[in-house]
Amino acid sequence: MPSRKELANAIRALSMDAVQQAKSGHPGAPMGMADIAEVLWRDYLKHNPSNPEWADRDRFVLSNGHGSMLIYSLLHLSGYELSIDDLKNFRQMHSKTPGHPEYGYAPGIETTTGPLGQGITNAVGMAIAEKSLAAQFNRDEHDIVNHFTYAFLGDGCLMEGISHEACSLAGTLGLGKLVAFWDDNGISIDGEVEGWFSDDTPKRFEAYGWHVIADVDGHDSEAIKAAIDAARAETNKPTLICCKTVIGYGSPNKSGSHDCHGAPLGDEEIKAAREFLGWDHDAFEVPDEIYAKWDASARGQQAQSHWLIKFTEYQIEYPELAAEFERRMKGELPDTWAEQSEAYIAQLQANPANPATRKASQNALNAYGPLLPEFMGGSADLAGSNLTIWNGSKGLTADDASGNYIYYGVREFGMSAIMNGIVLHKGFIPYGATFLMFMEYARNAVRMAALMKQPSIFVYTHDSIGLGEDGPTHQPVEQIASMRLTPNLVNWRPCDQVESAVAWQQAVERKDGPTSLIFTRQGLEQQGRDDAQVQAIKQGGYVLSCDGDPELIIIATGSEVQLAVDSAKSLRLDGKKVRVVSMPSTDVFDAQSAEYKESVLPASVTRRVAVEAGIADYWYKYVGLNGVVVGMTTFGESAPANELFEHFGFTVDNIVNKAKALF
Numbered sequence: 001m002p003s004r005k006e007l008a009n010a011i012r013a014l015s016m017d018a019v020q021q022a023k024s025g026h027p028g029a030p031m032g033m034a035d036i037a038e039v040l041w042r043d044y045l046k047h048n049p050s051n052p053e054w055a056d057r058d059r060f061v062l063s064n065g066h067g068s069m070l071i072y073s074l075l076h077l078s079g080y081e082l083s084i085d086d087l088k089n090f091r092q093m094h095s096k097t098p099g100h101p102e103y104g105y106a107p108g109i110e111t112t113t114g115p116l117g118q119g120i121t122n123a124v125g126m127a128i129a130e131k132s133l134a135a136q137f138n139r140d141e142h143d144i145v146n147h148f149t150y151a152f153l154g155d156g157c158l159m160e161g162i163s164h165e166a167c168s169l170a171g172t173l174g175l176g177k178l179v180a181f182w183d184d185n186g187i188s189i190d191g192e193v194e195g196w197f198s199d200d201t202p203k204r205f206e207a208y209g210w211h212v213i214a215d216v217d218g219h220d221s222e223a224i225k226a227a228i229d230a231a232r233a234e235t236n237k238p239t240l241i242c243c244k245t246v247i248g249y250g251s252p253n254k255s256g257s258h259d260c261h262g263a264p265l266g267d268e269e270i271k272a273a274r275e276f277l278g279w280d281h282d283a284f285e286v287p288d289e290i291y292a293k294w295d296a297s298a299r300g301q302q303a304q305s306h307w308l309i310k311f312t313e314y315q316i317e318y319p320e321l322a323a324e325f326e327r328r329m330k331g332e333l334p335d336t337w338a339e340q341s342e343a344y345i346a347q348l349q350a351n352p353a354n355p356a357t358r359k360a361s362q363n364a365l366n367a368y369g370p371l372l373p374e375f376m377g378g379s380a381d382l383a384g385s386n387l388t389i390w391n392g393s394k395g396l397t398a399d400d401a402s403g404n405y406i407y408y409g410v411r412e413f414g415m416s417a418i419m420n421g422i423v424l425h426k427g428f429i430p431y432g433a434t435f436l437m438f439m440e441y442a443r444n445a446v447r448m449a450a451l452m453k454q455p456s457i458f459v460y461t462h463d464s465i466g467l468g469e470d471g472p473t474h475q476p477v478e479q480i481a482s483m484r485l486t487p488n489l490v491n492w493r494p495c496d497q498v499e500s501a502v503a504w505q506q507a508v509e510r511k512d513g514p515t516s517l518i519f520t521r522q523g524l525e526q527q528g529r530d531d532a533q534v535q536a537i538k539q540g541g542y543v544l545s546c547d548g549d550p551e552l553i554i555i556a557t558g559s560e561v562q563l564a565v566d567s568a569k570s571l572r573l574d575g576k577k578v579r580v581v582s583m584p585s586t587d588v589f590d591a592q593s594a595e596y597k598e599s600v601l602p603a604s605v606t607r608r609v610a611v612e613a614g615i616a617d618y619w620y621k622y623v624g625l626n627g628v629v630v631g632m633t634t635f636g637e638s639a640p641a642n643e644l645f646e647h648f649g650f651t652v653d654n655i656v657n658k659a660k661a662l663f
Contacts, residue, residue, distance in 0.1 A: 001289075002287075002289055002290050002293050004035070004038055004039070004221045005035070005221075006278075006279075006290060007038050007042070007290060007293055007294060008034040008035045008037070008038040009034070009250070009277045009278075009279050010073070010077060010286050010290050010294065011030055011031075011034040011037060011038070011070060011073040011074065011077070012030065012031045012034050012249070012250045012273070012277060012279070013274070013277070013279050013281065013286075014069065014072075014073040014076070014077075014087055014284065014286070015027050015030035015031060015034075015069035015070060015073055016031065016250075016251075016264075016265050016270050016273060017087075017270070017283040017284050018069050018072070018087050018088070018090040018097070018284075019069060019090070019264050019265070020264045020265065020266070020267070020270055020283075021088060021090065021283070022090045022091040022092070022264075023264060024091060024099070024263075024264065025068075025069060025090065025091060025099065025262075025264065026066040026067050026068075026069075026261060026262045027069070027248060027251075027260055027264065027265055028067070028185075028187070028247040028248040028260040028261040028262070029064055029066065029067030029070060029154060029183060029247065029261075030067045030069045030070035030073065031247070031248045031249050031250050031251065031255070031260070032183060032185050032218070032245040032246055032247045032248060032249050032255075033067065033070055033152060033181075033183050033218065033243075033245060034070070034249070035218060035219045035220075035221060035224065035245075035249075036152070036181055036183075036218050036224055036243055036245070037070060037074055037152075038221070039221050039224040039225050039228065040060075040150060040181075040224075040228065041060075041074050041078060041296070042293075042294070042296075043225060043228075044058075044148075044228055044232075045058050045060060045150070045296075046058045046147060046148070046303050047060075047078075047108070047296065047300055047303075048296075048297075048300030048301055048303060048304045049075075049078050049079035049080045049081075049107075049108070049296055049297050049300050050079070050297055050300065050301060051300075051304060052080065052107040052108045054304050054307075055145075055329045055426070056144065056145060056146065056147050056304075056307050057147060058147045058148045058149070058150060059110050059123070059126045059130075059147070059148075059149045059150070059425065060108075060110060060149075060150050060151075061110055061111055061113065061119045061120070061122055061123040061126070061149070061150070061151040061152070062101055062113055062119060062151075062152050063113055063116070063117070063118070063119025063120040063122075063123065063151050063152060063153040063154070063157045064113075064116065064119070064152060064153055064154035064156065064157055064183065065100040065101050065112075065113030065114040065116075065119060066099075066100060066114065066262065067152075067154075068097070068098070068099060068100050068101050069087075069090065069097075070152075071101055071108075071109065072086075072087055072090070072097045072101075072106065073087070075106060075107070075108045075109075077286070077290075077291065077294035077295075078108075078294055078295065078296040078297075079294075079295045079296055079297040079300075080106070080107045080108045081106075081107050082096060082097070082106050082107065082108070084284055084286075086106070087284065088284060099114075100112070100113060100114035101113050101114075103424070103452040103454075104452070104453070110122075110126070110424060111420070111421065111424050111452070112448060112451060112452050115444055115448065116154075116156040116157045116159075116160050117156075117157045117158075117159075117160030117161070117162040117163045117166075118162060118417045118420075118444070118445060118448060119151060119153065119157065120151050120153045120157055120163055120166060120167065120180060121162050121163070121165070121166035121414055121417035121418055121421065121445075122417055122418070122420055122421035122424060123149050123150075123151040123178060123180070123421060124166045124167070124169065124170045124175065124178065124414075124418050124421060125417070125418035125419060125420060125421020125422040125423075125424070125425065125430075126149045126421045126422070126424065126425040127149040127170065127175040127177055127178035127238070127421075128173065128175065128396070128401075128406070128418065128421070128422060129376075129421070129422045129425035129426075129427055129428055130145060130147055130149060130177055130425065131173070131175060131176075131177065131401040132376070132396060132401045132402065132403070132404075132428070133145045133325075133427050133428075134146065134401070135400070135401040135402035136373075136402050137321055137324075137325050139314070139317075139318060139321075142310070142313065142314045142317065142318070143310075144307070144310060144311050144314050144325065147177070148177045148178075148179060148232070149175075149177060149178050149179070150179050150180075150181070151178070151179070151180045151181070152180075152181050152183065153180055153181070153182055153183065154182070154183045154185070154188075155183070155184070155185070155186070155187075155188055155193050155197055156188055158182065158197075158199070158201060159188075159196075159197055161413070162413045162414055162417060162445075165411035165413060165414030165415075166411075166414045166417065166418060167180075167205065167208050167210070167238075168208050168411075169408065169409065169411065169414060169418070170208070170210070170238045171205075171208035171209030171210050171237065171238060172208075172209060172398065173396070173397070173398050173401075174209070174236050174237060174238075174398030174399075175237075175238045176234060176235040176236050176237055176238065177235075178238035178239070179228070179231045179232070179238070179239045179241065180238070180239070180240050180241070181241045181243055182201065182240055182241065182242050182243060183218070183243060183245055184201075184218075184242050184243055184244050184245065185244075185245045185246060185247040185256075187247045187256070187257065187258050187261060188258065188261070189258060189261055189262055190258065191258045192258075201240075201242065202214045202240070202242055205240045209237060210237055210238050210239065210240050211230075211231065211234040211237040211238065211239040211240070212239070212240050212242065213227045213230055213231065213239065213240070213241045213242065214242045215242060215244060216241055216242060216243045216244065217243075217244055218243030218244055218245035219245065219246070219249060224241075224243070227241045227243075228241070236398075247260060247261060248260030248261075248265075250273045250276055250277045251265055251269055251272070251273045251276075252269075252272050252273065252275075252276045253269055253272060254269055324373070325427075328373075328374050328426075328427045328428070329426050329427050331426060331511060333372075333508070333509065334371055334372070336371060337371055337372070337508075340371055341367075341368060341371070341501075341505045341508075342505075344364070344367045344368070344501060345498060345501045345502055345505065345534060346531075346534070348497050348498045348501055349498050349529060349534050352526040353497055353526060354496075354497075354523050354524060354525050354526055355497055355523055355524075356519070356520050356521055356522055356523050356524065357494050357495075357496070357497070357499075357500045357519040357520045357524060357558070358385075358386065358387045358461040358462075358519040358520060358521060359387055359523075360494070360496070360497035360500035360501065360519070361387060361388075361459065361461075361500050361504065361517065361519050362387035362388070362389075362390060363497065363500075363501075364500055364501045364504040365377070365388070365390035365504070366390045366391050366392075367501070368504060368505075368508065369390045369391070369392045369393075370392060372429060372508065373404070374427065374428050374429045375404055375428070375429055375431070376396075376404055376405070376406065376422055376428040376429065376430045376431070377389070377390075377393060377404060377405045377406070377430075377431050377432070378405060378406035378407070378408050378415060378419075378430070378431070378432040378433070379407075379408065379415075379432065379433040379434065379459075380408045380409065380410055380411055380412045380415050380432070380433070380434040380438070381407075381408065381409050381410045381411075382433060382434055382435065382461075383407070383433075385435070385461060385462070386433035386434065386435075386459060386461045387461070388405075388431070388432075388433045388459060389405060392404070393405040395407055406418075406432075408432065412434045412438050412439070412441040412442040413441045413442045413444070413445055415432045415434070415442065416432060416442035416445035416446055416449070416456070416458065417442075417445040417448070418432075419431075419432050419445075419449075419456045419458075420445060420448060420449050420452070420454055420456055423449075423454045423455060423456050424452070424454060429455070429457065429508060430456055430457065431456075431457035431458070431459055431507075432456075432457075432458065432459065433458075433459035433460065433461065434459075434460065434461075435460065435461060435462040435467075435474060435476075436460035436461065436462060436463045436464075436476040436479055436480070436518055437462070437473070437474050437475065437476045437479065439458065439460055439479060439483075439516075440479065442458075446458055446483070446486070446489065446514065446516070447486060447489075449489075449513070449514035450486050450487060450488040450489040450513055450514055451488070453488055453512050453513045454513070454514060455507075455510050455511055455512070455513065455514060455515070456514045456515075457507045457508075457514070457515050457516075457517065458514060458515070458516045458517070459516075459517050459519070460476075460516055460517065460518045460519065461518075461519045461520070461521065462474065462476075462520075462521045463476060463480075463493065463518045463519060463520050463521075463558060463559075464476060464477075464520070464558070464559065464613035464614060465477075465613050465632070465636040465637075465641070465644045465645070465648060466520055466521060466522050466559055466613060466641045466644070466645070467521045467641070468521070468638075468639065468640050468641040468644065469638055469639065469640060470638070471636065471637065471638030472635040472636040472637060472638070475635070475636035476614070477614060477615055477632045477634075477635055477636065478614070478615045479614075480493065480518060480612075480614045480615075480618075481614060481615040481617070481618040483516055484586055484587060484618060488512075488513040488514070489513065489514055489515075489516065489587070490506075490507075490510065490513060490514070490515045490516070490585060490587045490588060491515070491516045491518060491585060491586070491587055492506070492507070492515065492516070492517050492518060492584050492585045492588075493518040493557045493558040493584055493585075493612075494517075494518075494519070494558065494584045495524060495527060495556075495557065495558055495559070495560075495561035495562070495582055495584065496524050496525065496526040496527055496561075497526060498526065498527070498529065498534065498537070499537055499582070499584045500517075500519065502534075502537040502538060502584075503515075503517050503584060503585070504517065506538060506585075506588070518558070520558060520559050521641075522559060522641055524558075524559055524561075524562060525562050527544060527561065527562075527565065527582070529544070537582075537584065538588070539588060539589060539592050539596060540583065540584065540585035540586065540587065540588025540589030540590070540591070540592065541555075541581055541582065541583035541584070541585070541586070541588075541589035541592075541597075541600055541601075542581065542582060542600060543579060543580070543581055543599075543600055544561070544565070544580045544581065544582045545565065545568060545578075545579070545580045546578075546579040546580070547572060547577040547578060547579070548577055549577065550577050550578060550579035550602075550605055551576060551577045551578075551605065551607060551663075552571065552576055552577065552578045552579070552605070552607040552608070552609070552659055552662065552663075553578075553579045553580075553581060553601060553605050553607070553608045553609070554567060554568055554578060554579070554580050554581070554608075554609045554610075554611065554655070554659070555581045555583055555601075555608065555609070555610045555611070555619070555622055555623070556580070556581075556582065556583070556610070556611040556612060557582070557583050557584055557586075557612050558584070558612070558613075559613065560611040560612050560613060560630075560650065561580075561582050563611055563650060563651075563652065563655060564580050564582075564611050564655070565580055566652045567611075567652045567655040567656050567659065568580050570652055570656050571656055571659055571660070574660075576659075576660075576663075578659075579605070581600055581601065583622075586622075601622065606624065606626065606627075607627075607659070607662040607663065608622065608623035608624065608627040608628070608662075609623065609627065609628045609629075609630065609655060609658060609659050609662075610622055610623045610627065610628070610629045610630070610631070611629075611630045611631070611650070611655060612629075612630075612631050613631070613632060613645070613648070613650055614631060614632055615631060615632055615633075616629040616630075616631030616632060616633055617629075617631075618631075619631060626662075627662075628658045628659065628661070628662065630649055630650065630654065630655055630658060632648060636648075
């Protein structure tokens with residue numbers, strides 16, 4: 001009968017073998033955390049290897065994702081579809097086992113981790129989702145949502161500022177089913193961390209309102225088990241279990257040193273480690289009796305079967321709630337969504353109004369919110385400016401998690417990564433807002449949403465120099481261009497209330513990646529359109545007005561569309577044939593067929609002007625090197641918006657003069 005230590009040694013052996021074969025990787029963390037992982041995964045983790053998508057499974061996040069062979073070993077040993085050949089292909093092209101855990105590559109990977117601190121933050125989002133779903137759907141004697149979120153994290157995660165943002169909020173929200181294991185080994189890439197990380201971490205987390213279990217021997221199975229029992233018993237606070245471990249445990253000459261953090265141990269050291277651990281097996285060889293003790297397939301199927309019995313009873317007593325739960329966990333939209341969202345858009349076009357698009361966004365939320373109980377909104381302490389609260393918004397609190405709105409505080413990065421965790425958990429469509437300028441704080445979380453192709457909705461207001469007096473620190477210039485260069489991220493910058501409503505509709509319907517919705521502070525005049533033009537908004541760019549066969553095209557987005565329209569009117573008085581193209585989403589437009597793009601921007605029309613109060617260089621892809629871009633080439637200034645637009649050349653006279661120079 002294999003001992004616990006032998007079962008943990010299987011993780012150590014597979015990890016050092018895979019890293020050695022790949023000639024790169026991080027063996028230290030998997031070897032150091034193997035004992036903790038063995039206890040958690042074999043004694044506590046509720047999961048089903050044959051159905052990694054089971055709704056009520058526990059979530060496990062390896063926040064210190066560089067130790068990826070830890071989770072790959074766990075998935076392989078537990079019975080997931082991750083073969084020994086997959087482990088042998090660690091870090092190789094198109095393998096299921098890339099250098100850091102990548103969502104969608106191997107079954108059982110709940111999120112992509114690598115950028116330190118974001119994994120624990122995703123875990124906070126998952127725990128929020130669990131707590132809110134439970135509050136919304138559970139009924140007396142029917143706890144169909146009842147699972148834990150477990151996260152492993154290292155010193156690096158705790159040094160990253162995002163961990164402060166996320167863990168502070170987790171304590172405030174009383175996420176009692178979040179359990180984090182701190183791998184307190186005192187080592188990072190540069191060496192012993194005491195020279196640059198001397199925080200009293202237990203006191204820090206106590207100050208956040210966490211339940212802290214300090215000084216746990218991370219190589220003592222009974223101590224680990226006692227700590228997990230205590231963590232699960234505390235239902236009102238998240239728990240941090242502080243595990244004292246030796247990095248690279250089992251490596252007789254490199255353990256406890258940064259030498260084993262991020263490099264293969266080497267053949268001789270692996271041989272010595274095998275002798276030290278008593279692991280008398282060849283590389284990638286695991287005895288059948290150890291596989292048998294690790295295999296979680298039978299108990300996983302039993303756990304899910306037990307849950308299905310409970311869910312069937314729930315369906316009988318609460319059929320409508322059960323159907324709604326299934327719909328939301330599948331990510332399906334309500335049957336009425338398409339018809340009612342189209343009706344709202346048509347109503348707006350038929351009843352012109354000129355709000356700022358941030359207000360048009362709030363109006364859209366009031367229209368769409370009642371249709372979408374899965375909305376989970378929020379703002380980074382700017383709700384009154386971002387206008388993200390709609391009539392049905394209800395704050396989520398520690399005492400009442402049934403709400404659909406999170407007050408994130410001034411935590412842009414934390415908010416965005418928490419949203420990613422919520423959407424990964426499933427059951428919600430999260431949206432969160434800040435000023436466009438401050439997406440800079442959150443950029444890597446936005447990138448991670450794009451990398452994982454997760455449909456988080458990022459709302460950004462105060463979109464240009466048009467925000468005025470707050471000045472260049474708050475005026476985004478280069479942000480939209482860089483966002484448009486991010487793969488899988490779709491960006492919308494609408495010009496009026498109709499385009500805003502379409503942008504929200506398309507964001508809600510998108511399932512294969514995140515969307516940013518970019519809105520103005522200032523009011524914008526509604527454009528005239530026929531039904532076909534309204535539908536064409538969905539294609540990202542469309543002809544807003546045209547004089548027969550055009551000899552000049554003006555392309556614009558957002559607040560500059562009206563400038564383009566007014567400039568076209570002036571040019572037409574001089575006999576010029578002008579087409580105005582509104583392009584609220586360059587990303588969506590670029591994905592259209594060549595035929596459609598040619599119909600909007602015919603190659604034969606080489607006289608082109610692009611107008612946007614953002615960085616100019618981006619637009620040369622549409623106007624060509626001989627075209628004209630009226631855009632920003634510097635930072636902004638502090639002044640009223642109308643003065644800024646005039647100062648930087650966003651005027652009819654300037655656009656007309658530049659357009660005429662093309663003839």
